[in-house]
Amino acid sequence: MNPVWEAHFQSKLTSLTETSQHRTLFVTEHAEKTWLVRNGKRMLNLASNNYLGLAGDEQLKEAAVEATKRYGTGATASRLVVGNYPLYEEIEQQICAWKETEKALIVNSGYTANVGAISSLVGRHDIVFSDKLNHASIVDGIVLSGAEHKRYRHNDLEHLERMLRSAPAEKRKLIVTDTIFSMDGDMAHLENLVILKEKYGALLMVDEAHAGGVYGKNGAGLAHNHPELAKRIDIHMGTFSKALGCYGAYITGSAVCIDYMINTMRGFIFTTALPPGTLGAIGKAIEIVSKDGTYRQRLIENGGYFRTALQEAGFYIGDSTTHIVPVIVGSNEAVLRFSMKLQEAGIAAIAIRPPTVPQYSSRIRFAVTAQHTNDDLQWAAQRIVQIGKEEGVI
Structure with missing residues (x-):
């Protein structure tokens, strides 16, 4: 590659890294119902758009x-x-x-x-x-x-x-x-x-x-x-x-x-x-x-449970009324730390940063599905709350 172009690309990548906006691809090695394996670690999947579980x-x-x-x-x-x-x-x-x-x-x-x-x-x-x-x-x-x-x-x-x-x-x-x-x-x-x-x-x-x-x-x-x-x-x-x-x-x-x-x-x-x-x-x-409306009804119930659990714990979830439940954190650096801690705890929940969302509104976007059980969501909510307190998000 022409060195001028290569230097240009590297400069842009460095800038993204410095502002905590650099993105990296990770491999999802296996996914089944509400769980997946990513980088060798089994995690509860709260990041997928497979809302009714029909992909499998x-x-x-x-x-x-x-x-x-x-x-x-x-x-x-x-x-x-x-x-x-x-x-x-x-x-x-x-x-x-x-x-x-x-x-x-x-x-x-x-x-x-x-x-x-x-x-x-x-x-x-x-x-x-x-x-x-x-x-x-x-x-x-x-x-x-x-x-x-x-x-x-x-x-x-x-x-x-x-x-x-x-x-x-x-x-x-x-x-x-x-x-x-x-x-x-x-x-x-x-x-x-x-x-x-x-x-x-x-x-x-x-x-x-x-x-x-x-x-x-x-x-x-x-x-x-x-x-x-x-x-x-x-x-x-x-x-x-x-x-x-x-x-x-x-x-x-x-x-x-x-x-x-x-x-x-x-x-x-x-x-x-x-x-x-x-x-x-x-x-x-x-x-x-x-x-069959049973999938839809289960999803709506799961969304209501999860929104209530996070909101009552003190998280700011904006105006969400659906199965998409954002936890607004603010800075890129803070949301990356929060996401990393969640993944270490076995929860697949990804940091969403600008330009996907407006500046200073970086967040974790949780997405529940019809396949999540009450035990899944209760287990996840407890860990999210604990890490939220540790990171000063709540």
């Missing part, structure tokens, strides 16, 4: 194997070339029934979905209004689109309305929000967002990544807590990689909107389709989630 489900494995045997290990091309296997059509119809929408489009990841959808929906003559705590993929999609980017304060819809009111009437407007915020565990105010989008003639796009499979009618997402409200939301994005235990993402909306994306979304047009085995597992996961 035997029915999903069998469906993936069956689809692989039938169609092979790879799609071999994009969907617009020869990668559009019958499974795609079948599962997109399944998604339409699940989400009660006109049309659905499967894409390769949540990041691809947000970046691709937003950058195809709007351009440099449009305005996007985005919650300040939206996922990075939403931010990146807005930047790539070239649209004017207006960030409203987190869940502050009075601030959003002031922005909408002052925006030029002739400009096309898109409002976009997470439904459950991935690092905070709180919820968007969807009913009021729908009112504002209709009042000001905007499109509304919601990201159900951390709500899909967990909330709403048949686990279809937070918006589907009220199916009639869900129908008034223009575009729903969700992932298969969290509660559904698979990989990939979907976008749903009107037939004309999805057809427009098929023809304009570069992340869809120029990407090889998902492997058939992944599609087989997705179809089975949607079937399970739609029919």
Whole structure:
């Protein structure tokens, strides 16, 4: 490598190390239900997005194997070339029934979905209004689109309305929000967002990544807590990689909107389709989630127990009301020490630092699952409280 470039990269890495923002990959050698082995140490897994425990489900494995045997290990091309296997059509119809929408489009990841959808929906003559705590993929999609980017304060819809009111009437407007915020565990105010989008003639796009499979009618997402409200939301994005235990993402909306994306979304047009085995597992996961609410109910109960245990011990968990429970620590150095002590005690809980979260709000992001037992969570809470006291977090 050119020594000038190498020195540049090393300088940046040194700066990240000095500010406790350097990141390192660790190998998870084995994972089963609520436990994993990392660096040879067995730990209770409180860091995974496998909210319903479906990633290891035997029915999903069998469906993936069956689809692989039938169609092979790879799609071999994009969907617009020869990668559009019958499974795609079948599962997109399944998604339409699940989400009660006109049309659905499967894409390769949540990041691809947000970046691709937003950058195809709007351009440099449009305005996007985005919650300040939206996922990075939403931010990146807005930047790539070239649209004017207006960030409203987190869940502050009075601030959003002031922005909408002052925006030029002739400009096309898109409002976009997470439904459950991935690092905070709180919820968007969807009913009021729908009112504002209709009042000001905007499109509304919601990201159900951390709500899909967990909330709403048949686990279809937070918006589907009220199916009639869900129908008034223009575009729903969700992932298969969290509660559904698979990989990939979907976008749903009107037939004309999805057809427009098929023809304009570069992340869809120029990407090889998902492997058939992944599609087989997705179809089975949607079937399970739609029919069986016991997973969802157990997850909601576990989230309530764990939030209460940490909050009553004195931890600051922000406005979390879900299965995502952040413990806000503050500095990068302090959160790294806290994370290390937790892992030494047998709890996999990872330090989350800027730019993933705002400056001075570094945290441990705990994620409970439906598979955690009461004993698991009680055991973990006791150790978290003990280490929190030792480290001065509480």
